[in-house]
Amino acid sequence: MLNRSCFLAAAGLAALTLGATAIANEQAAVNPGEVNVYSYRQPFLIQPMFDAFTRETGVKVNVVFAKKGLVERLKQEGRNSPADLIFTVDIGRLNDAYESGVTDAVETDHLTSAIPAAFRQTDGHWYGLTKRARIVYASKDRVAPEDAPKAYEELADPKWAGRICTRAGNHVYQIALTAAMIAHHGEAKAEEWLRGIKSNLARKPQGNDRAQVKAINEGECDISLGNNYYFGKMLQNEEQFAWAQSVYPVFPSIGGKGTHVNISGMALTKASPNRDNGIRLMEFLTGDLAQQMYSEQNFEYPIVAGVPQAGLLRSMGDMHPDDLPLDRIAAYRADAFKLVDKVGYND
Amino acid sequence: MIATTASARMPTRPTSGRVWILGGLIVAAIAATPIGAIVLVALFPTENIWPHLASTVLPRHSWNTLLLMIGNGIGVFLIGTTTAWLVSTCDFTGRKIFEWALLLPLAVPAYIVAFVYTDILEFAGPVQGLLRDIFGWQSSRDYWFPEIRTMGGAIFVMSFVLYPYVYLLTRASFQEQSASVLEVSRTLGRGPWQTFFTVALPLARPAIVVGIALAMMETLADFGTVDYFAVNTLTVAVFNVWLGMGNAGGAAQIALVMLGFVILLITLERIGRRGRQYHHTSSRYQAPPRYALRGHRHVGAIVACTLPIVIGFLIPAGVLTRHAIVFFDQSWNLAFFALARNSLTLSAVAAFAAVSIAVFLAYGRRLSGKGFGVLSRVALLGYAVPGAVLAVGVLIPFARLDNAVDALAREWFGVSTGLILSGTIFALVFAYVVRFLAVGFGAVEASLGKIRPSMDMAARSLGAGPARTLWRIHMPLVRGSMVAAATIVFVDSMKELPATLILRPFNFDTLATHVYQFASDELLEQSALSALSIVLAGVLPVIILSRAIRYTGPGTRVGVLSDVTTGTTRP
Numbered sequence: 001m002l003n004r005s006c007f008l009a010a011a012g013l014a015a016l017t018l019g020a021t022a023i024a025n026e027q028a029a030v031n032p033g034e035v036n037v038y039s040y041r042q043p044f045l046i047q048p049m050f051d052a053f054t055r056e057t058g059v060k061v062n063v064v065f066a067k068k069g070l071v072e073r074l075k076q077e078g079r080n081s082p083a084d085l086i087f088t089v090d091i092g093r094l095n096d097a098y099e100s101g102v103t104d105a106v107e108t109d110h111l112t113s114a115i116p117a118a119f120r121q122t123d124g125h126w127y128g129l130t131k132r133a134r135i136v137y138a139s140k141d142r143v144a145p146e147d148a149p150k151a152y153e154e155l156a157d158p159k160w161a162g163r164i165c166t167r168a169g170n171h172v173y174q175i176a177l178t179a180a181m182i183a184h185h186g187e188a189k190a191e192e193w194l195r196g197i198k199s200n201l202a203r204k205p206q207g208n209d210r211a212q213v214k215a216i217n218e219g220e221c222d223i224s225l226g227n228n229y230y231f232g233k234m235l236q237n238e239e240q241f242a243w244a245q246s247v248y249p250v251f252p253s254i255g256g257k258g259t260h261v262n263i264s265g266m267a268l269t270k271a272s273p274n275r276d277n278g279i280r281l282m283e284f285l286t287g288d289l290a291q292q293m294y295s296e297q298n299f300e301y302p303i304v305a306g307v308p309q310a311g312l313l314r315s316m317g318d319m320h321p322d323d324l325p326l327d328r329i330a331a332y333r334a335d336a337f338k339l340v341d342k343v344g345y346n347d
Numbered sequence: 348m349i350a351t352t353a354s355a356r357m358p359t360r361p362t363s364g365r366v367w368i369l370g371g372l373i374v375a376a377i378a379a380t381p382i383g384a385i386v387l388v389a390l391f392p393t394e395n396i397w398p399h400l401a402s403t404v405l406p407r408h409s410w411n412t413l414l415l416m417i418g419n420g421i422g423v424f425l426i427g428t429t430t431a432w433l434v435s436t437c438d439f440t441g442r443k444i445f446e447w448a449l450l451l452p453l454a455v456p457a458y459i460v461a462f463v464y465t466d467i468l469e470f471a472g473p474v475q476g477l478l479r480d481i482f483g484w485q486s487s488r489d490y491w492f493p494e495i496r497t498m499g500g501a502i503f504v505m506s507f508v509l510y511p512y513v514y515l516l517t518r519a520s521f522q523e524q525s526a527s528v529l530e531v532s533r534t535l536g537r538g539p540w541q542t543f544f545t546v547a548l549p550l551a552r553p554a555i556v557v558g559i560a561l562a563m564m565e566t567l568a569d570f571g572t573v574d575y576f577a578v579n580t581l582t583v584a585v586f587n588v589w590l591g592m593g594n595a596g597g598a599a600q601i602a603l604v605m606l607g608f609v610i611l612l613i614t615l616e617r618i619g620r621r622g623r624q625y626h627h628t629s630s631r632y633q634a635p636p637r638y639a640l641r642g643h644r645h646v647g648a649i650v651a652c653t654l655p656i657v658i659g660f661l662i663p664a665g666v667l668t669r670h671a672i673v674f675f676d677q678s679w680n681l682a683f684f685a686l687a688r689n690s691l692t693l694s695a696v697a698a699f700a701a702v703s704i705a706v707f708l709a710y711g712r713r714l715s716g717k718g719f720g721v722l723s724r725v726a727l728l729g730y731a732v733p734g735a736v737l738a739v740g741v742l743i744p745f746a747r748l749d750n751a752v753d754a755l756a757r758e759w760f761g762v763s764t765g766l767i768l769s770g771t772i773f774a775l776v777f778a779y780v781v782r783f784l785a786v787g788f789g790a791v792e793a794s795l796g797k798i799r800p801s802m803d804m805a806a807r808s809l810g811a812g813p814a815r816t817l818w819r820i821h822m823p824l825v826r827g828s829m830v831a832a833a834t835i836v837f838v839d840s841m842k843e844l845p846a847t848l849i850l851r852p853f854n855f856d857t858l859a860t861h862v863y864q865f866a867s868d869e870l871l872e873q874s875a876l877s878a879l880s881i882v883l884a885g886v887l888p889v890i891i892l893s894r895a896i897r898y899t900g901p902g903t904r905v906g907v908l909s910d911v912t913t914g915t916t917r918p
Contacts, residue, residue, distance in 0.1 A: 347407060
């Protein structure tokens with residue numbers, strides 16, 4: 001009797017588990033016709049490029065999307081990870097992946113010649129895909145163009161007291177900017193700057209970059225920090241059109257050099273079971289077609305020189321990026337995190 | 348309640364019972380591995396940032412967590428006990444409908460309510476828009492309006508979603524109070540109000556405390572709402588440190604602080620429940636006559652019961668329904684069915700597995716008496732661990748196991764077995780089971796506890812072994828609780844978000860992850876159909892629960908959910 005009921009329970013459990021496994025798409029791993037991607041990017045933003053890749057090569061792209069935790073998963077899965085590529089929306093997690101040893105060096109003629117040295121890891125452990133500038137959005141009604149901040153450093157000026165909105169200080173985009181500040185001016189100056197901005201905030205940091213522009217439209221603040229492509233995204237959205245219409249973009253410089261840019265990027269994993277397909281996808285995405293699609297559809301700056309920018313990007317004005325290599329900036333990310341906690345930026 | 352305290356040691360035949368106890372121990376050990384993994388990571392971090400955490404993040408985030416828990420505690424207490432008292436002792440129009448309708452907010456995930464109210468109450472929302480139209484204000488500088496994305500907003504939203512826990516338990520407790528007690532109070536000259544405060548409330552205290560403790564647990568583990576509202580609680584700190592700073596050790600250390608909160612809660616809850624000694628001893632039960640409410644009191648009672656339903660259920664469900672209709676053509680497609688199928692199958696498997704394992708564990712504990720030990724308690728702590736933390740706790744042992752098997756296979760046979768469990772549905776189901784095992788265990792154990800040991804003895808002396816006794820005697824008797832527990836696990840699994848995001852396989856989405864993806868980009872409308880489906884999936888079990896409680900009848904026991912909760916908070 002003991003055996004019978006145990007058997008029944010076990011059989012039931014096994015059947016259900018098998019059933020559940022069957023509904024998942026086939027367990028991806030080594031497969032000549034496929035490539036597996038862990039992505040921090042929303043799938044609908046990169047799907048058009050993946051579709052184009054599949055049309056051209058016949059290779060199917062499988063995706064796991066999460067906003068958090070993918071590098072952690074890659075680390076734990078180790079050499080048996082099914083992932084071939086990891087896509088991030090910032091330098092920080094690219095660097096995390098590299099430093100935790102889950103990436104592999106890739107060098108091809110195309111990759112090294114197409115992507116400027118500042119936007120790839122020296123040995124080819126990661127490559128940038130697009131550039132995104134962190135810019136200032138200023139209210140058309142309340143900030144005259146001549147008063148708009150020319151440098152990030154000015155944001156700490158008391159004249160902006162109660163007029164600035166930003167998202168949380170420990171979001172990856174804000175962290176990268178703070179890290180760049182440390183890289184340019186040292187930690188003490190950067191702390192002073194961060195405290196300055198904090199005391200100028202109109203409200204507790206909350207929401208995403210678009211929500212800050214919305215707050216400008218609603219009169220809650222006069223300037224905000226945000227990535228450049230949200231301008232185009234908001235103009236395309238029926239509801240958000242008015243938000244974008246209430247502001248104009250400003251390209252400040254950091255340390256007198258140029259605008260702080262971050263990258264979205266990709267890295268080949270060390271465990272990659274479909275290595276060739278992975279490299280093919282990397283090359284495809286840094287080809288002219290995909291680069292142009294990125295710019296046209298997502299309003300990001302192409303990383304490959306000579307690829308035309310979307311019309312909207314050109315109309316926003318010239319963007320001169322800061323020339324400090326990104327891995328130099330990424331080295332200060334941990335310090336930036338601690339600084340944000342120390343000044344209590346989010347409270 | 349009384350029967351629970353009399354849970355008895357089972358005289359076991361040494362040989363046959365041992366299999367169950369051993370099996371129970373193994374199951375408990377497996378269920379406890381994620382927690383164990385987290386503790387290990389916390390104790391041996393690769394880069395120790397504890398001093399930094401202790402001086403910056405922890406004090407602030409702990410304080411916010413405490414505030415939120417206390418705020419929600421007060422909120423759910425006020426709403427829950429008021430409505431429970433009105434519904435169970437007064438007579439007013441619509442009382443029978445309110446009885447079950449007050450449970451409906453339980454079906455709506457807090458993060459969805461948060462999205463909806465932000466939509467409604469923010470500057471661009473209809474409420475402020477209407478105010479501006481009426482008074483001619485231009486921008487937000489012209490007037491003051493409470494900000495929804497704040498601590499206050501979080502307390503508001505979560506109180507109106509979590510109060511049903513208190514309502515459910517307290518109502519059952521009020522119904523259980525025999526007329527004799529309340530009549531004695533009245534004949535000694537107490538009015539309805541005094542009776543409420545001096546007799547009924549103290550008598551119901553244990554139930555209230557359990558309800559509040561449960562609501563506070565949910566508060567502690569919540570991520571979606573606090574993240575969206577920028578309320579910096581410990582869960583947020585775990586996310587930031589682990590997945591932002593990339594410091595697993597630091598995050599696990601914060602997770603340990605959170606476990607500290609849980610243990611504190613359990614202790615407080617136990618102290619609060621000592622009120623059992625107040626329990627009336629008469630077994631004669633007579634339903635107390637209801638207070639007939641008239642005039643403004645009548646209206647007041649209706650308003651007091653309508654408000655929580657409107658705020659906690661009707662408005663969110665209404666907004667979602669409207670969006671779902673507008674975007675119906677875009678949402679009602681094959682992709683939607685795939686999402687629904689994934690969610691339903693996963694949740695059903697998790698519910699079945701959790702309850703089966705719960706029966707196994709509870710029976711093992713019954714057979715072994717109190718000596719079942721720390722392990723089964725640790726196995727149940729998963730309920731209080733935030734989903735994302737648990738996800739990494741699942742990730743670590745699974746990946747280690749897979750890689751170890753793979754290494755052996757490579758060494759011995761020269762072939763790679765790859766990842767067998769990691770990144771599969773199995774890992775996902777495992778995470779759900781660990782997270783919600785406590786719910787199932789609580790229900791089954793409490794229910795088993797009410798079966799007199801003499802039943803076991805009779806069955807066993809007639810020659811049935813432990814398995815046959817379980818199958819023929821216990822299972823039929825606790826079936827109701829098992830169904831209730833399974834439904835709750837099912838609903839909770841449908842709503843589960845952070846662990847699903849991290850652990851899922853390639854190209855795999857559930858209703859919850861789909862909603863999150865859009866809602867976090869301020870595009871809730873486009874995923875409203877999925878959000879509504881989660882809510883609808885939750886409504887059905889709520890109705891089942893409500894009926895189950897009605898049919899157990901008053902005077903016998905507090906009800907099904909209290910079995911669930913007493914077990915939950917008493918792992």
